[in-house]
Amino acid sequence: KQYRIAVIPGDGIGKEVMPEGQRVLEAAAKKHGVSLHFDHFDFSSWDYYEKHGQMMPDDWKDKIGKHDAIYFGAVGWPAKIPDHVSLWGSLIKFRREFDQYVNLRPVRLMPGVPSPLAGRKPGDIDFWVVRENTEGEYSSVGGRMFPDTDREFVTQQTVMTRTGVDRILKFAFELAQSRPKKHLTSATKSNGISITMPYWDERVEAMAKTFPGVRWDKYHIDILTANFVLHPDWFDVVVGSNLFGDILSDLGPACTGTIGIAPSGNINPEGNFPSVFEPVHGSAPDIAGQGIANPIGMIWSGAMMLEHLGEKDAGQSIVEAIERTLAERTLRTKDLGGNADTTACGKAVADMVD
Amino acid sequence: KQYRIAVIPGDGIGKEVMPEGQRVLEAAAKKHGVSLHFDHFDFSSWDYYEKHGQMMPDDWKDKIGKHDAIYFGAVGWPAKIPDHVSLWGSLIKFRREFDQYVNLRPVRLMPGVPSPLAGRKPGDIDFWVVRENTEGEYSSVGGRMFPDTDREFVTQQTVMTRTGVDRILKFAFELAQSRPKKHLTSATKSNGISITMPYWDERVEAMAKTFPGVRWDKYHIDILTANFVLHPDWFDVVVGSNLFGDILSDLGPACTGTIGIAPSGNINPEGNFPSVFEPVHGSAPDIAGQGIANPIGMIWSGAMMLEHLGEKDAGQSIVEAIERTLAERTLRTKDLGGNADTTACGKAVADMVD
Ligand SMILES: CC(C)[C@H](C(=O)O)[C@@H](O)C(=O)O
Numbered sequence: 001k002q003y004r005i006a007v008i009p010g011d012g013i014g015k016e017v018m019p020e021g022q023r024v025l026e027a028a029a030k031k032h033g034v035s036l037h038f039d040h041f042d043f044s045s046w047d048y049y050e051k052h053g054q055m056m057p058d059d060w061k062d063k064i065g066k067h068d069a070i071y072f073g074a075v076g077w078p079a080k081i082p083d084h085v086s087l088w089g090s091l092i093k094f095r096r097e098f099d100q101y102v103n104l105r106p107v108r109l110m111p112g113v114p115s116p117l118a119g120r121k122p123g124d125i126d127f128w129v130v131r132e133n134t135e136g137e138y139s140s141v142g143g144r145m146f147p148d149t150d151r152e153f154v155t156q157q158t159v160m161t162r163t164g165v166d167r168i169l170k171f172a173f174e175l176a177q178s179r180p181k182k183h184l185t186s187a188t189k190s191n192g193i194s195i196t197m198p199y200w201d202e203r204v205e206a207m208a209k210t211f212p213g214v215r216w217d218k219y220h221i222d223i224l225t226a227n228f229v230l231h232p233d234w235f236d237v238v239v240g241s242n243l244f245g246d247i248l249s250d251l252g253p254a255c256t257g258t259i260g261i262a263p264s265g266n267i268n269p270e271g272n273f274p275s276v277f278e279p280v281h282g283s284a285p286d287i288a289g290q291g292i293a294n295p296i297g298m299i300w301s302g303a304m305m306l307e308h309l310g311e312k313d314a315g316q317s318i319v320e321a322i323e324r325t326l327a328e329r330t331l332r333t334k335d336l337g338g339n340a341d342t343t344a345c346g347k348a349v350a351d352m353v354d
Numbered sequence: 355k356q357y358r359i360a361v362i363p364g365d366g367i368g369k370e371v372m373p374e375g376q377r378v379l380e381a382a383a384k385k386h387g388v389s390l391h392f393d394h395f396d397f398s399s400w401d402y403y404e405k406h407g408q409m410m411p412d413d414w415k416d417k418i419g420k421h422d423a424i425y426f427g428a429v430g431w432p433a434k435i436p437d438h439v440s441l442w443g444s445l446i447k448f449r450r451e452f453d454q455y456v457n458l459r460p461v462r463l464m465p466g467v468p469s470p471l472a473g474r475k476p477g478d479i480d481f482w483v484v485r486e487n488t489e490g491e492y493s494s495v496g497g498r499m500f501p502d503t504d505r506e507f508v509t510q511q512t513v514m515t516r517t518g519v520d521r522i523l524k525f526a527f528e529l530a531q532s533r534p535k536k537h538l539t540s541a542t543k544s545n546g547i548s549i550t551m552p553y554w555d556e557r558v559e560a561m562a563k564t565f566p567g568v569r570w571d572k573y574h575i576d577i578l579t580a581n582f583v584l585h586p587d588w589f590d591v592v593v594g595s596n597l598f599g600d601i602l603s604d605l606g607p608a609c610t611g612t613i614g615i616a617p618s619g620n621i622n623p624e625g626n627f628p629s630v631f632e633p634v635h636g637s638a639p640d641i642a643g644q645g646i647a648n649p650i651g652m653i654w655s656g657a658m659m660l661e662h663l664g665e666k667d668a669g670q671s672i673v674e675a676i677e678r679t680l681a682e683r684t685l686r687t688k689d690l691g692g693n694a695d696t697t698a699c700g701k702a703v704a705d706m707v708d
Pocket residue numbers: 191192222441600
């Protein structure tokens with residue numbers, strides 16, 4: 001079977017790291033007898049917006065909705081276009097309209113990446129953050145009353161549906177069950193947020209009953225962020241609401257040294273719609289155009305994409321190639337104390353794939 | 355003038371650290387010619403609840419509402435009484451009914467406390483987290499629909515009022531203005547939480563105009579938590595909503611080694627009602643009764659109380675005494691690798707006060 005991949009480089013360094021991502025995907029595909037076909041799209045970028053006054057064509061769903069996956073660089077250029085236009089006009093649209101209800105990110109201390117946490121070594125930190133990606137705190141329900149007076153107030157609702165909560169918990173429990181430690185941690189704040197969070201806890205407890213092999217616990221989000229710093233070795237799979245997952249999936253990678261190399265997947269597990277794989281970093285206008293961006297986040301996202309497509313071995317071979325590349329100072333990019341440029345680093349990973 | 359302090363030891367180790375807090379307060383008061391009068395109350399504890407079926411007497415406001423401040427140990431004993439009864443029946447009541455709209459916590463790397471962050475030394479990390487303490491995400495507005503069906507959903511509103519937002523921002527800007535660096539950081543998430551958070555940003559911008567001497571910036575909460583770990587030296591005063599402030603004021607102390615010694619103030623700046631000063635740690639049932647609890651959080655909270663009452667020198671002398679005590683291994687408690695018990699540590703600080 002041939003996989004059809006929609007490639008969207010987007011803005012800034014997205015355009016520079018994408019070719020390296022593709023280079024490595026092609027190398028892994030060749031070694032593992034996987035067939036990939038790439039279609040390129042120029043929308044979801046500032047250039048496209050400048051020309052068309054919108055982030056994407058009206059028929060964007062027809063253009064990319066039938067692909068097996070979307071490989072995405074980076075979007076946003078705050079100096080030129082406000083975030084709520086660029087992000088809500090592309091990324092958030094994908095999440096909502098392609099029902100990508102899982103946001104998945106690894107938190108893993110890699111060789112060659114100095115940890116900001118004292119005394120932690122590769123292997124010590126290795127877990128996944130599973131984030132609900134469609135509802136919760138990111139609802140658009142709410143408004144403002146008595147504008148421009150002393151009585152002015154705004155409200156915004158957090159919305160949790162049975163469907164929305166149960167399906168993300170099921171995904172997280174299944175992931176935990178598939179791992180050696182079989183341990184799930186739920187992020188809550190039911191001692192302060194007194195309606196939605198107790199509901200979340202209730203659903204976790206119900207779901208846990210159907211996964212008797214998984215050991216689970218829960219922490220309030222405040223102490224949980226503290227424990228990411230103090231005890232990152234405690235975690236295996238961590239699940240949280242849209243907001244809590246967002247926080248934990250930036251904090252986790254920060255604890256492993258740099259969010260500059262972390263990958264992410266925005267996943268529709270049923271495969272009704274394509275999933276999006278993208279590096280966690282943004283378009284980084286400050287270093288765009290210099291050829292020095294670190295391509296590892298893009299490449300690692302490619303590995304996640306292959307695993308999602310069912311090509312586990314090919315994906316795993318990329319992760320191992322990344323580890324071997326990062327271990328060599330000369331093959332790392334400048335941000336990690338190395339002296340390789342974007343292309344040299346990408347080529348190194350491609351060569352390492354086996 | 356004599357200050358009247360309401361003393362509420364509460365539960366668990368609250369009862370053990372309170373006498374040390376008072377010991378040090380008395381020592382500092384004596385040296386600095388400050389007169390303190392303590393009134394003890396046994397409510398806001400499991401013992402009281404067991405006898406009376408409620409956390410506090412009906413006339414709790416008459417009993418402690420006229421005091422100059424409340425010195426509070428710890429409350430809660432999850433094995434015996436659910437958090438929403440113990441916490442919402444005391445702490446949260448104080449915050450709401452005494453309009454303690456500021457929650458204030460220092461984040462400071464102290465001598466003798468190993469930092470979980472690699473290579474950070476005392477002096478490198480020294481900032482304040484200012485948390486809105488009465489509204490925001492901790493509203494009780496919301497509910498559940500279609501219970502026990504597949505269509506079930508819950509909602510909870512975040513509520514931000516002009517009054518509520520402006521007064522916490524004013525406090526934070528004033529605090530920043532009083533410090534050498536004059537730098538304020540605002541926690542937001544306006545790229546995802548699209549109604550309340552842009553409003554918060556709008557009010558920050560408006561307030562900033564009236565504090566031209568303060569340099570300010572803002573970060574989305576996800577990357578802000580990452581920056582607490584990666585760049586804790588960037589911060590001077592950080593202000594956030596009820597939830598964001600809650601997270602940051604646990605994460606911050608964690609980055610400085612232990613939330614076991616952090617103090618906090620729940621403050622009504624106008625002095626219409628008494629403010630509450632309490633250690634960040636809880637009642638710690640697991641070590642209660644052994645005399646090994648670390649009293650520094652309680653003692654440090656006393657220092658904050660004196661500063662709030664206008665007795666800056668006396669408060670400052672306690673903070674310095676804490677630093678000198680922590681620097682001596684033999685004077686620290688076990689949790690910090692020392693061998694002092696609760697009383698020995700408290701006495702050491704009291705002796706150091708000058
Ligand atoms: C106990 C809980 C309700 C409380 C809060 O979230 O406000 C606690 O975490 C705190 O920070 O004092």
